[in-house]
Amino acid sequence: RCFEVDDSSLTQAISTLRKMLKDSTKSPEFVKTVPKRGYQLICSVERMSTPTSEPNAELEDVDAEESTLENVTEEIQAQPQVEDSVSTDPSSVSGNATPLSAAKVSSKNNWFTRAILFVAVLLPIIVFTLTKPAESQFRQIAEFSGVPVMTPANHPQLMQWMPSIEQCVARYVENHTNDVMPVKVIA
Known part of the structure; x- marks a missing residue:
């Protein structure tokens, strides 16, 4: 059998x-990507035998697996880019393999995560405490029923809105006679 393998x-x-x-x-522990070349197996491999009740069946299975592996190996060796990327020398595999334990990786990730969270919480607090909002400057443009009408200093003229503002203030004062009068109106 032949297996065609594309990228x-x-x-x-x-x-x-x-x-x-x-x-x-x-941080691979088993399969390493070799850029523009392929993949490399970087872990150690041991053959494990499974106990079966029929020794002849096991031999037949092993023979079938070996023939399939030989076919696949021949197919892979026919492709030069894959052949160069796979190392079958046991000394090079063990020399390149530097797997990190799960505890070390987890410890590094845990420390990094805590540091990022600390900065994410601390940064807004620092900005909030060290900056003061600019206070707006207001100018008085009118006074209706004893209530001053103010507008920001950098705001455009509101002369066309003065009748509407006067009507609003007058209605509020009429309808809320028992309530406290507004201190000022900002338009």
Whole structure:
């Protein structure tokens, strides 16, 4: 049998393998990406035998697996870019492998996360306490029923709105005779 392997199916297979092994692309423990070359297995591999009741069946399974592996190996060796990227020398595999323990990775991530959260909480507090909002300057443009009407100094003229503002203030004063009078109106 022959298996045709293209880049997308190889990428998908490696992605699936990494998901199953819970292997990170940032700090891989099993499969390392070699840029513009391919992938490299960086973990140690041991063959495990499974006990079966029929020794002959086990031998047949092993023979079938070996023949399939030989076919796949020949297929892979036919592709030069993949052949260069896969190292079968055991000394190079163990020399390149520097897997971090899960505790070390978790410890580094935990420290980094706490530092980011601390900065995220501290930064708004610092900005809030060190900056003072600019106070707006107001100018009085009119007075209706004893209530001054103010407008920000940088605001455009409101002369066309004066009748509406006067009507609003007069109605408020009429309808709220028992309430406290407004101190000022900002328009």
